Amino acid sequence: MKLKLASMVLAGVMAAAPAMADLVFPSLSYRTGPYAVNGIPFADGYADYFTLINARDGGVGGVPIKMIECETGYNTEKGVECYEATKGEGALLYQPLSTGITYQLIPKVSADGIPMHSMGYGRTSAANGKVFEWIFNYPANYWNGASIGINHILDINGGDIAGKSVALVYHNSAYGKEPIRTLEELSKKHGFKLTTIAVDHPGQEQKSQWLQVRREKPDYVLMWGWGVMNPVAIQEAVNIRFPMENFIGIWWSGSENDVIPAGAGANGYKALAFHGVGDDYPLYGDLQKHVVDAGKAAGAGDQLGTVLYNRGLYAAMLAVEATKKAQEIHGVAQITPAMMRDGMEALEITEASMAALGLPNFGPEISVSCESHGGAGYGAVTQWDAEAQKWSLITDYGPSDMDVIGALIAEDSAAYAAENKISERCN
Amino acid sequence: MIYREAGDFKTTYKEDSQTFPIKFDRWGYYVILAIAFLVIPFVINDYWANAIFVPFLIYAIATLGLNILIGYCGQLSLGTGGFMAVGAYAVYKLMTAFPDVSMIVHVIIAGLITTCVGVLFGLPSLRIKGFYLAVATLAAQFFLVWLFNKVPWFYNNSASGMINSPERTVFGIIVTGPNTSAPAKYLFCLIFLVAVAWIARNLTRGSIGRKWMAIRDMDIAAEIIGVNPLTAKLSAFAVSSFFIGIAGALFFSIYLGAAEVGEAFGIQKSFLILFMVIIGGLGSIFGSFAGAAFMVLMPVLLKNVLVGWMGWPTDLAAHMEFIIVGGLIIAFLIIEPHGLAQLWRLTKEKLRLWPFPH
Numbered sequence: 001m002k003l004k005l006a007s008m009v010l011a012g013v014m015a016a017a018p019a020m021a022d023l024v025f026p027s028l029s030y031r032t033g034p035y036a037v038n039g040i041p042f043a044d045g046y047a048d049y050f051t052l053i054n055a056r057d058g059g060v061g062g063v064p065i066k067m068i069e070c071e072t073g074y075n076t077e078k079g080v081e082c083y084e085a086t087k088g089e090g091a092l093l094y095q096p097l098s099t100g101i102t103y104q105l106i107p108k109v110s111a112d113g114i115p116m117h118s119m120g121y122g123r124t125s126a127a128n129g130k131v132f133e134w135i136f137n138y139p140a141n142y143w144n145g146a147s148i149g150i151n152h153i154l155d156i157n158g159g160d161i162a163g164k165s166v167a168l169v170y171h172n173s174a175y176g177k178e179p180i181r182t183l184e185e186l187s188k189k190h191g192f193k194l195t196t197i198a199v200d201h202p203g204q205e206q207k208s209q210w211l212q213v214r215r216e217k218p219d220y221v222l223m224w225g226w227g228v229m230n231p232v233a234i235q236e237a238v239n240i241r242f243p244m245e246n247f248i249g250i251w252w253s254g255s256e257n258d259v260i261p262a263g264a265g266a267n268g269y270k271a272l273a274f275h276g277v278g279d280d281y282p283l284y285g286d287l288q289k290h291v292v293d294a295g296k297a298a299g300a301g302d303q304l305g306t307v308l309y310n311r312g313l314y315a316a317m318l319a320v321e322a323t324k325k326a327q328e329i330h331g332v333a334q335i336t337p338a339m340m341r342d343g344m345e346a347l348e349i350t351e352a353s354m355a356a357l358g359l360p361n362f363g364p365e366i367s368v369s370c371e372s373h374g375g376a377g378y379g380a381v382t383q384w385d386a387e388a389q390k391w392s393l394i395t396d397y398g399p400s401d402m403d404v405i406g407a408l409i410a411e412d413s414a415a416y417a418a419e420n421k422i423s424e425r426c427n
Numbered sequence: 428m429i430y431r432e433a434g435d436f437k438t439t440y441k442e443d444s445q446t447f448p449i450k451f452d453r454w455g456y457y458v459i460l461a462i463a464f465l466v467i468p469f470v471i472n473d474y475w476a477n478a479i480f481v482p483f484l485i486y487a488i489a490t491l492g493l494n495i496l497i498g499y500c501g502q503l504s505l506g507t508g509g510f511m512a513v514g515a516y517a518v519y520k521l522m523t524a525f526p527d528v529s530m531i532v533h534v535i536i537a538g539l540i541t542t543c544v545g546v547l548f549g550l551p552s553l554r555i556k557g558f559y560l561a562v563a564t565l566a567a568q569f570f571l572v573w574l575f576n577k578v579p580w581f582y583n584n585s586a587s588g589m590i591n592s593p594e595r596t597v598f599g600i601i602v603t604g605p606n607t608s609a610p611a612k613y614l615f616c617l618i619f620l621v622a623v624a625w626i627a628r629n630l631t632r633g634s635i636g637r638k639w640m641a642i643r644d645m646d647i648a649a650e651i652i653g654v655n656p657l658t659a660k661l662s663a664f665a666v667s668s669f670f671i672g673i674a675g676a677l678f679f680s681i682y683l684g685a686a687e688v689g690e691a692f693g694i695q696k697s698f699l700i701l702f703m704v705i706i707g708g709l710g711s712i713f714g715s716f717a718g719a720a721f722m723v724l725m726p727v728l729l730k731n732v733l734v735g736w737m738g739w740p741t742d743l744a745a746h747m748e749f750i751i752v753g754g755l756i757i758a759f760l761i762i763e764p765h766g767l768a769q770l771w772r773l774t775k776e777k778l779r780l781w782p783f784p785h
Contacts, residue, residue, distance in 0.1 A: 029741065032742055080478070080683065084474040085474055088472075088473075100690055107605035107685070111605035178586060200689060421594075
């Protein structure tokens with residue numbers, strides 16, 4: 001009885017789904033739970049950029065953008081529910097901001113023919129466009145990140161780190177385990193000793209892990225953390241007096257929320273980045289005028305200029321640019337998910353185009369092709385200045401070790417293709 | 428007026444001891460089965476299957492399993508998530524090792540493997556009970572999750588430690604993987620649920636079920652009247668783990684399609700299913716369904732109402748969901764500590780007398 005009643009009410013809800021007349025971009029965000037601290041700024045940035053495009057340009061090619069937000073709480077079951085709830089509304093692109101949900105959705109979006117962009121997360125081997133037709137992970141992936149981190153350590157040590165030791169503190173999930181294989185290969189190549197230390201979800205308690213770090217005294221610590229795990233790890237590192245300049249986080253472990261709780265102790269902590277930091281870009285003038293002053297800012301509107309807000313902006317910007325490209329290729333304004341995919345595959349982001357968008361020097365140049373869905377894999381290192389309370393880039397966007405990564409991507413995507421009986425495209 | 432025994436004469440023992448002795452109930456049961464098998468598969472779409480029916484059916488199987496252990500045999504277990512993980516990883520290894528075998532066989536074997544693991548972790552129940560047993564099964568939960576994280580063999584050495592369910596069929600119909608149609612998914616789970624519920628119902632009213640209940644009500648007295656605690660307790664663990672293993676296998680292969688053990692089968696899952704059992708009603712088959720329905724549908728319903736209809740921000744709605752569901756649970760337990768099943772029982776009592784209660 002209860003079931004039937006609930007079903008009837010739900011049927012009413014589902015029947016009210018609107019017709020397709022917009023460019024629909026679902027935002028599978030998480031503003032609740034242990035990962036909300038990182039989910040909120042990203043979701044705000046993502047939403048604000050679309051709001052800006054609608055307010056300033058009247059949409060893309062004259063068609064307004066409709067963003068449907070759905071709360072996942074970084075939980076894969078809710079992620080599935082959100083996907084099913086939004087895909088019927090003409091969704092053009094999914095960006096779930098969760099490696100777990102990305103893994104879940106890879107087969108689903110491939111079957112339903114909707115592109116997915118996992119920017120700097122998700123399944124690394126999706127960079128191989130020959131196998132993963134619908135999945136994109138430009139401009140960089142975890143294996144690029146691992147390599148860029150090691151490259152930075154190499155730079156500090158004048159190119160020789162044989163005999164040094166590196167510890168990886170990682171979130172014990174698909175996300176945290178991704179870089180291990182690359183780091184193992186790199187450790188063989190460069191002769192450093194790798195120790196992996198797992199932190200279980202959600203990561204509020206890391207005393208034993210950092211005790212292990214203190215005991216083994218690694219020269220460098222890399223971290224693959226997310227959500228509440230980041231500030232806890234940084235605080236623990238401060239507590240054991242680990243030298244902060246030898247502690248390098250992936251780009252998901254390098255936002256203001258992660259370092260501010262540790263106060264002055266976090267000074268000098270490093271994190272990787274694949275886009276610029278701060279709000280010193282012309283685009284922020286437009287954002288202020290059309291979004292913030294108009295009272296349309298998403299969430300509390302207090303995240304502007306933070307690292308993850310910028311990442312949300314960047315993700316939305318790349319989505320809009322791909323939409324423009326798709327409209328250009330197909331000559332229609334109201335594009336379909338398949339056209340969106342074509343647009344993403346033909347995406348070219350150059351310094352000139354970024355400057356035209358008001359984001360000069362914001363990120364590395366991107367060029368996507370049928371074979372490569374992963375971009376060039378360039379990244380930089382940022383460092384936290386606790387006194388000034390800001391991140392700053394301390395290196396240029398540098399390349400990663402594609403000899404090692406390329407082989408691993410080929411191997412992993414071949415395994416996926418064999419498992420799912422996919423024949424290679426782009427031939 | 429319509430719901431009563433009067434006039435419903437039974438002339439054989441078989442008729443007298445059937446599951447639904449009242450005609451109205453019996454017909455209701457047939458109608459629900461007919462709708463479930465003959466109507467819903469033709470109208471179901473992806474959203475209904477993946478967001479509502481499939482999770483409900485799978486959680487109902489798991490709740491039935493746990494209800495046998497806690498509700499009928501009185502052995503408190505917090506290892507449900509771990510046992511579901513055993514089912515999930517077992518079915519994954521079987522699916523990848525024997526791709527040509529029917530999924531039905533895989534799911535049943537996964538259930539049997541979970542049975543073995545469940546019996547193993549049920550052994551401490553012979554010496555300890557109550558909260559102490561809960562702690563022992565909690566150890567099973569953490570150990571199993573740790574094991575599936577630690578040993579790469581279980582996830583076929585994949586880089587990320589995720590398990591992905593490849594495309595597998597039953598009699599040529601795809602039931603796992605992304606190309607599965609919504610009715611196939613739904614029917615596959617429904618068949619298992621109906622079978623499991625039928626087994627559970629018949630076990631619990633037979634001699635085995637009576638032994639379980641004797642152990643639950645007072646184990647020393649049960650032993651004195653000739654119930655062997657070893658077989659009674661371990662059989663409860665075995666049947667319960669079998670059901671939970673099936674639920675875990677379906678949860679991974681049909682519903683999620685990809686899973687990582689810490690997130691999908693963590694301690695939260697154990698608590699969720701325990702709540703379903705408590706809300707639904709301990710020692711009741713109907714209660715297992717009601718509890719699972721309540722815990723699966725309520726959040727989805729609230730989310731659709733708050734975000735879809737009222738246009739609230741998603742974070743506010745998500746927090747309100749916690750408050751409302753939590754409040755409802757407390758309210759239910761205060762009004763009716765024996766769960767939704769007892770409410771249903773009372774409703775039936777009232778219906779029998781209606782409209783002349785005196």
